Amino acid sequence: MKADAPPKLSFWRKSLNARSALLYLFPSILLFAVFIFYPMFRTIYLSFFLTDQQGAAALFVGLENYAYLFESKEFRNSIKATVLFVLYTVPTGVIIALFLALIANERLKGIGFFRTVYSSTMGISVAASSVVWLFLFHPSIGMFNRLLNVMNLPGVQWLLDPDWALVSISISTIWMNIGFSFLILLGGLQNIDEYLYESARIDGAGYWYQLRRITIPMLSPTLFFIITISLINAFQTFGQVDILTKGGPSQATNLIVYSIYREAFVNYQFGTASAQAVFLFICILIVTILQFKLGEKKVHYQ
């Protein structure tokens, strides 16, 4: 009878699994802690303080930084620019990438060349491509204005006109992001079973019907992923703005991340910069949660 009683395990032995799990997780926990968790909590902490020039917390002000932000015209303008920027870049970028992926998915001779070309923007850094676009947008020697000239149209001050600057930044951003979206969508398309299309062909379904009833639903998890990633990327855009316009002209392209940078490293207002960063974090979080809630029903996972 005595033998039936479960032997008492010491805490040390019972936690064996947990300890080995922790050991495996240690490298990533360390990296996450140093580069993500600590900066995140530090940012939240700083957003409640006024800081000195070195960025050390000097005076606790509670939510005053946030209150200041929402009263600031500059910040509201920056939110508006960011929202517009997201609306310009995400749908257009995804649709163009989807179109390119669809035509690059056809089995044709030399299609490998086009696949390489379409995905090549993935391999170019934001800084390098921004410099290229800087030349394309140049008012007198830029290609765009020359083309307009040839067609006898008036030139556009692409990066200097407040009405055009955000559009110009959007165009260059769409171009930069297409490579990645294209590659992911092409991968998604190639994962769709060829037999489904053959079966549809026997039934007599045309190209558009197949696209609507088979391709898009089967691609929905990939599309969903790409939309989420593009949204987050668009909210976090910085490099193009810094190189092409520096937030100008007259704040037209002062997107949130650029505004955070300016506030912190030009104006040395680490407190308000942190408050902006926290605000951006909450915005992205809400948008992503909303997207998951709304998108879940429409997305078909295999």
Added chain:
Amino acid sequence: MKKVELVGVSKSYDKKTEVISDITVSIEPGEFFVLVGPSGCGKSTMLRMIAGLEEITGGILKIGDVESNWLPPSKRDISMVFQNYALYPHLTVEENIIFGLHVKKISKTERKKRCEDVAEMLGLTPYLKRKPRELSGGQRQRVALARAIVNQAPICLMDEPLSNLDAKLRAHMRSEIRQIQRRLGITMIYVTHDQVEAMTMGDRIMILHDGKIQQIGKPIDIYNNPANPFVATFIGSPPMNIGEGKVNQEKDQVVFSEEAKLAIPEEDRQLLKTDRIIVGIRPEHLKAATKETKTEDKVYVKTTNVEVLGNETIFSFEMGGREWMAKWTGQWRIDVGDVVPIVISYDSVCLFDSDTEKIIKTPTDIENHVFDKEVFL
């Protein structure tokens, strides 16, 4: 209920080597026609050419007396079941079944009615609202079947539809598909690599090897009179035993190993034109020697493997450098290594020409039994 006719059909991907060459066959309306062959013999390619999913590079394909080489798949009056079923994973069973009807602009009430009829016939009614991933392999197979017959196309093509099922379910679906085909009277073209499916399902079967027709005919005729050693070993399980024999000078004997000699009767001697020949005999035609057997007819063989299957015993032995098998009904207490006396009867042997591989003598004693009318009285 349409005829399918192939005249000299061939297929080549690089314009030099043909993967399918010179296929001429006429498939009758309402016939269950099985294409069988080992993997890579071109049987699936042939089916896809009939379906229009693969271009025909030579010859003529006629579907119901209309030349159809360049017709798109949807205009060929066919339905098709794919090996992996090709169900749309994002649609429910019902939507999967009516997908084709939707495309063909058939009215909603008609769609619903047909879907219900087919679901009833295949026992799918409780699953209509489910997604394919929530079904078992056999149920998915039924959905694929339902999708093919709901179109009411006169010709149905099937590409190894049972290969993803387990043995028991496969045997069940075999008879079910056969029954549905009979009931609806569809012309069925069925591709398989499994000779059991071919034997049990087909009205006629065509054996393909390396893209060439080996033999076309009723299953039992092919079993009894295989056109060449390939067909002989492909159809039947265990396969027909094959041995290389030398014809001796007087042409009254074929020698195919040290122990085994076969006496050739007088009237068949003119058949042997060369001095080498291929001998084939089915495992079930190798008999146990009895007391009455003459000593010179007995062949002693040493068993290398024995399988007792309850109602029959299969054992293998070596003969002229090859493994032969014998299948005897009943349970035989034979151990590995035992020496067993057997009889190779000339009447149940096939002879093939070893150069042309053509059959020159078919077995006459094949133990076929016929129920005469009196039996039932």
